[in-house]
Amino acid sequence: MIQVTITGASGKMGTTILKLLDSQNYKYRNLIKAKALLSSKKESELYISDIHEGVKQSDITIDFTSASYALKIIKASALYNKKIIIGTTGFSDADLKEIEQYAQKIPIFLSPNMSIGIYILSILAQTATKALTNGSFDLNILEYHHRKKLDSPSGTAISIAKMLSNITGDSIKYNEQRRYDNEIHINSIRAGSIIGKHEITMNGAFEKISLIHEAFDRSIYATGALDAALFMSTIDKPGIYGMADLLPCLA
Ligand SMILES: NC(=O)C1=CN([C@@H]2O[C@H](COP(=O)(O)OP(=O)(O)OC[C@H]3O[C@@H](n4cnc5c(N)ncnc54)[C@H](OP(=O)(O)O)[C@@H]3O)[C@@H](O)[C@H]2O)C=CC1
Numbered sequence: 686m687i688q689v690t691i692t693g694a695s696g697k698m699g700t701t702i703l704k705l706l707d708s709q710n711y712k713y714r715n716l717i718k719a720k721a722l723l724s725s726k727k728e729s730e731l732y733i734s735d736i737h738e739g740v741k742q743s744d745i746t747i748d749f750t751s752a753s754y755a756l757k758i759i760k761a762s763a764l765y766n767k768k769i770i771i772g773t774t775g776f777s778d779a780d781l782k783e784i785e786q787y788a789q790k791i792p793i794f795l796s797p798n799m800s801i802g803i804y805i806l807s808i809l810a811q812t813a814t815k816a817l818t819n820g821s822f823d824l825n826i827l828e829y830h831h832r833k834k835l836d837s838p839s840g841t842a843i844s845i846a847k848m849l850s851n852i853t854g855d856s857i858k859y860n861e862q863r864r865y866d867n868e869i870h871i872n873s874i875r876a877g878s879i880i881g882k883h884e885i886t887m888n889g890a891f892e893k894i895s896l897i898h899e900a901f902d903r904s905i906y907a908t909g910a911l912d913a914a915l916f917m918s919t920i921d922k923p924g925i926y927g928m929a930d931l932l933p934c935l936a
């Protein structure tokens with residue numbers, strides 16, 4: 686049985702993960718046991734409120750919170766030599782460098798999007814981009830999320846833009862008014878209760894390729910996070926792990 690601590694347990698992702706673990710026919714039964722780390726004072730047998738206690742009491746922490754809080758959880762995980770799965774987004778480049786330092790000590794699973802669909806979308810986008818390297822198509826990522834999302838652009842959009850930029854050498858621009866050569870553009874829309882939509886377009890002079898992923902339920906991310914927990918329970922080597930390690934057959 687893997688003991689897992691869920692941080693941000695009162696949030697949209699935290700509650701989705703706990704609900705999935707609670708459901709009658711979930712595939713993690715007898716495999717994963719969860720404790721919830723709440724920022725509020727509510728405490729019970731299942732709930733813990735102190736970061737250090739939360740991390741220490743489990744084999745793995747699953748974190749969907751905020752960038753600044755996640756860094757504290759990662760630091761505590763490194764201190765107690767525990768593994769961590771980070772779904773949180775909004776990290777700066779300096780934060781990511783700090784996370785890489787901690788990954789020299791502990792195994793860290795880091796993915797701004799835990800859905801299989803987005804992983805496949807990223808593979809399709811890279812395949813198309815490799816075929817279009819003559820620069821005659823303009824690459825764009827348009828992402829839509831709910832009105833309460835704190836970070837823009839989404840972690841997913843940044844991550845896919847970096848993958849495409851590694852292929853083309855283009856620079857990544859956000860919310861640009863004008864278009865110049867050798868740029869990948871990202872734009873964000875925040876509205877209503879949209880769970881998450883990412884659209885990658887490749888516009889040529891007289892044609893357009895469009896790749897779209899749309900999320901209809903947060904359980905797609907929760908399932909990915911719990912699958913990552915099962916995977917990480919088999920890993921002891923420090924380092925950064927991601928969806929490609931979880932789904933090597935698709936790479
Ligand atoms: N990788 C992936 O697949 C996905 C990633 N995400 C990312 O996960 C993160 C969380 O998303 P979501 O669940 O929608 O957000 P919510 O705002 O619904 O939940 C955030 C949770 O984190 C807690 N939290 C945040 N900051 C602190 C802090 N400083 N101290 C203590 N607790 C804190 C909140 O507690 P309180 O309310 O008490 O402040 C809340 O429980 C975001 O970065 C989002 O982009 C989201 C979906 C999928």
Ligand SMILES: O=C(O)C1=N[C@H](C(=O)O)C[C@H](O)C1
Nearest residue numbers: 774797798834839840841881
């Ligand atoms: O905040 C969200 O909701 C989501 N955040 C992640 C991101 O920033 O990419 C993943 C998903 O799109 C949902």
